[in-house]
Amino acid sequence: MRLFDMPDSGNCYKVRLMLALLGRRFERIVIDPDAGETRTAEFLALNPYGKVPVLEVSPGEFLPESNAILCHLAEGTPYLPAAGMDRARVMQWLFWEQYSHEPNIAVARHWLKHLELDEARRAELAVRQEKGRAALEALERRLTEADWLAAGRFTTADVALFAYTHVAPEGGIGLNPFPAVRAWIARVEDVPGFVPLSA
Structure with missing residues (x-):
């Protein structure tokens, strides 16, 4: 398999972590979106959306979208329940991550780390940070009542949510108000086979 990857991207990291x-x-093939490398004709042939990650799962067969890749890789393993409500709960968190969590926490982090902020973006940053804190409050509520997000064990839901949650402070969204989230981060880091973002 080949992974088209951006090292600092949480969406790419979750795929590396699952692998x-x-x-x-x-x-691992490192791509620089800021240099336009995801907009070339060659890359757009792999993923017409022009984004990483993309996993070449077999020669000539390319799968984009981080959570789709996670599900493909985890199929038939304990990381993805086979059927029923446990699987549905994992999917619930995967969908929520891409709709309510990643667009706020990841975007705030990207803007602070990689872009110069004009007045309009600075105002939007405050909105993203507020929504990011709301996402962490939802995680905190769940992790106060359970060690893992779904199925009573570590699953792809935890992989997906860990990727950007543990670096939320880089987006100006501190983790101090969220003790259950911090404890969960420590549990994920203790899972056998864990690798950090920088690996």
């Missing part, structure tokens, strides 16, 4: 947890070997 590591599964012990799967892969070739």
